[in-house]
Structure formats: structure tokens, C-alpha cells
Amino acid sequence: MSKAQQIYVRMAHVHEAFGIHKATAYRAAQRGELTIYKRGVMSFLKVAEVEQWIEKGVKAA
Known part of the structure; x- marks a missing residue:
């Protein structure tokens, strides 16, 4: 698996x-x-959003 x-x-x-x-x-x-995204005292980012943000920045450069 x-x-x-x-x-x-x-x-x-x-x-x-x-x-x-x-x-x-x-x-x-x-x-x-x-x-x-917040859950109590912890902060999170969506992996897919960060990947898209990084790819968008790479294409713009």
C-alpha cells in the first residue's frame, strides 16, 4: 500500500x-x-495551493 x-x-x-x-x-x-487555515493554535497550508502558488511564480520568472 x-x-x-x-x-x-x-x-x-x-x-x-x-x-x-x-x-x-x-x-x-x-x-x-x-x-x-487555523485549528486551535496551529496554522496549516493546503499542499495543492502551495504547489500551485510555487508553479505560478516559476512560470512568471
């Missing part, structure tokens, strides 16, 4: 998952480019 694909990633682990600093993700959220 294959490992289940991750749907959300915690902000604390965004660097490990995508190689971007969490401050970069927070700035993108402030600009309305990403959505941060």
Missing part, C-alpha cells in the same frame, strides 16, 4: 515540505496569494 498523499502541511513544517521559509508563506498570505 502506498503512503497517503498529504493534504495539509503545518506552517512549522513548510520549509521541510517546500523549501520556503514560513515568513515567505505568511507574506504570501498577507498579499492574498495563499490561505492559512
